[in-house]
Amino acid sequence: MLFGRRDKRDSFERQAEKVFPSVFGTALRLTRSREEAEDLAQEAIVRAYEAYDRFDGTNFKAWMLRIVTNLYINRYRQRQRGPQLGSLDEEGVVEPMSAESEVPDRILFDNALGSEVETALAKVPEDFRLAVILSDIEGMSYQEIADATGVPIGTVRSRLARGRSMLRKALEEYATREGYLKQGADE
Amino acid sequence: MIDLKDLHALADGELAPSEAAALREAMKSDPVTLTEYNAILNLKDCLRDKVRPVPVDCEEAWRGCVGRLNELDKTRRVEGFVGRYAWALCGAFFLMIAFGGMLNRGSGSGAVQTADLARMVTNLVPTSRSVPPQSTTAVNQWAQDLLGQAKNSVDPARMQIRGAAQGFVDGRLVTRFGLRDANGDLALLVIPDTASFDGMPTVAGSQRYRAARMGNVNCVAWTSGGSSLVLFSERTHEDLAKVADRIRIN
Numbered sequence: 001m002l003f004g005r006r007d008k009r010d011s012f013e014r015q016a017e018k019v020f021p022s023v024f025g026t027a028l029r030l031t032r033s034r035e036e037a038e039d040l041a042q043e044a045i046v047r048a049y050e051a052y053d054r055f056d057g058t059n060f061k062a063w064m065l066r067i068v069t070n071l072y073i074n075r076y077r078q079r080q081r082g083p084q085l086g087s088l089d090e091e092g093v094v095e096p097m098s099a100e101s102e103v104p105d106r107i108l109f110d111n112a113l114g115s116e117v118e119t120a121l122a123k124v125p126e127d128f129r130l131a132v133i134l135s136d137i138e139g140m141s142y143q144e145i146a147d148a149t150g151v152p153i154g155t156v157r158s159r160l161a162r163g164r165s166m167l168r169k170a171l172e173e174y175a176t177r178e179g180y181l182k183q184g185a186d187e
Numbered sequence: 188m189i190d191l192k193d194l195h196a197l198a199d200g201e202l203a204p205s206e207a208a209a210l211r212e213a214m215k216s217d218p219v220t221l222t223e224y225n226a227i228l229n230l231k232d233c234l235r236d237k238v239r240p241v242p243v244d245c246e247e248a249w250r251g252c253v254g255r256l257n258e259l260d261k262t263r264r265v266e267g268f269v270g271r272y273a274w275a276l277c278g279a280f281f282l283m284i285a286f287g288g289m290l291n292r293g294s295g296s297g298a299v300q301t302a303d304l305a306r307m308v309t310n311l312v313p314t315s316r317s318v319p320p321q322s323t324t325a326v327n328q329w330a331q332d333l334l335g336q337a338k339n340s341v342d343p344a345r346m347q348i349r350g351a352a353q354g355f356v357d358g359r360l361v362t363r364f365g366l367r368d369a370n371g372d373l374a375l376l377v378i379p380d381t382a383s384f385d386g387m388p389t390v391a392g393s394q395r396y397r398a399a400r401m402g403n404v405n406c407v408a409w410t411s412g413g414s415s416l417v418l419f420s421e422r423t424h425e426d427l428a429k430v431a432d433r434i435r436i437n
Contacts, residue, residue: 137238141201160192168226
């Protein structure tokens with residue numbers, strides 16, 4: 001029994017250490033506060049350890065991210081003040097990202113620094129940001145995102161499309177402000 | 188009309204092969220949709236290239252997690268142990284308490300508390316072995332029987348045994364003597380098989396004697412010959428200590 005528990009702890013710790021950067025990074029992007037992210041990540045690790053017996057053994061990272069996301073949704077979101085912009089018009093019409101824009105995408109994205117992309121990402125409303133983070137940064141499938149956030153796949157698709165559209169707009173604003181847009185257009 | 192959400196799904200590899208092939212075919216004749224599709228791919232590349240999976244060092248946070256897991260394991264171990272052996276632990280504690288109580292009752296405690304002294308004085312009921320203070324000869328004979336040569340340690344010229352009583356208080360055999368010297372009456376308690384006194388400070392100038400006060404009467408206590416002795420009188424502790432110097436139990 002004692003050895004079984006030890007083995008369980010070792011096995012969990014090995015897997016958790018591997019995925020912890022993703023867990024912590026996601027927590028950081030969700031909370032946008034290092035202190036809260038540490039708290040959220042630690043809480044998620046403890047919850048996962050307590051529930052490790054119920055882990056089906058398939059995708060540990062997706063399972064961990066689901067716990068982080070659920071924990072964030074259940075606990076941290078309740079603390080936030082003000083209306084949740086992310087809940088507006090989720091199923092509404094998805095705007096095209098480039099049809100009416102003259103911005104050459106490659107130049108825009110190549111000139112964007114990592115910190116600026118982070119800043120632009122932070123401006124995207126929470127639900128949409130969460131979908132973009134889980135899909136484009138953490139590489140989760142639609143089904144995994146749907147499981148993690150507790151919404152249907154259709155909503156995930158919608159949130160991703162709108163989230164990316166908003167992110168692109170934020171990056172365009174940055175490019176215009178910094179002069180990259182004009183420079184790129186001239187070229 | 189191509190649904191933009193399908194374009195995102197195509198970029199994410201979430202469409203079935205047949206749907207993906209149909210969409211790619213449709214995009215060939217729709218440059219606007221193709222541009223949009225490329226914009227999606229560019230944004231995905233940008234996020235993948237520019238946004239690091241770990242934006243900051245997370246070593247410290249991980250150490251915090253390990254610490255919490257250690258605490259959790261420790262708590263589980265203790266809970267598991269207590270849960271499994273609760274009855275055994277309770278039984279062991281009960282047996283220890285019972286055994287200690289029996290041992291204490293059987294052998295008597297080696298220490299006398301201040302509160303015990305008061306009980307010994309007040310609860311000692313004269314028994315058939317008590318003798319009235321009027322009969323000096325009887326008292327001397329009684330003390331001779333009781334203490335053997337010990338009574339000879341009391342100098343009859345300076346101190347006189349005027350009465351005695353013996354009985355049990357709280358399971359202890361206690362003997363009380365009534366004494367008289369030139370300064371007045373005293374009472375002496377003799378408690379065999381006790382070795383120390385708890386909760387009493389030493390008399391100033393004499394480490395051998397412990398001082399206490401019972402009601403309005405001072406007393407000094409000390410050990411001698413395997414017994415504990417307590418001398419009571421309305422005198423100062425220092426005076427009592429001087430009187431006690433003259434008393435010996437052989």
